[in-house]
Amino acid sequence: MNDAFPSPTTPVESRAEVFLGYLDYFRDRLISKMESLDDSERRRSQLPSGWTPLELVKHLTFVELRWLEWGFEGREVEEPWGDQRAKRWYVAPDESTEDLITALNAQGARSRAIVKANDLASVGRPGPRWDGAEPATLERVLFHLLQEYARHLGHMDVVAELSGGPVGE
Known part of the structure; x- marks a missing residue:
């Protein structure tokens, strides 16, 4: 669990580690x-x-999959929108909390490996994720992922508060 907010004054070895530190933090806080x-x-x-x-957790698993594996790497992904049914987020009744958390953490590990294996200036491979547009650089993809996580963690903060859970970070 990554409980320490990645302070801008804490030295890190690279810009990629800045992105990874924030992604790890947001993922851990969401869980x-x-x-x-x-x-x-x-x-x-x-x-x-x-x-x-639970739908939000599954959604973020697929967000990372779509942007880094299907998008940036250009990998063929059988169900890139597997977090949705009828254009809504979806979790089947038999999907457990533990399985969804395991999937998110596994996707986070795959995401980390992709980032570590590439330069931030690397351009993604052409493919269906880009919907005809030029592929983005890894840095732009990571910036997008950070804003997606930060926004959704804010959503989860509200839901946790409404449910009587912890407030704030």
């Missing part, structure tokens, strides 16, 4: 917030948009 909820709170929505905490 911690979700684990603070009981199972019924994890599977029910507190918001008009209708998403559940």
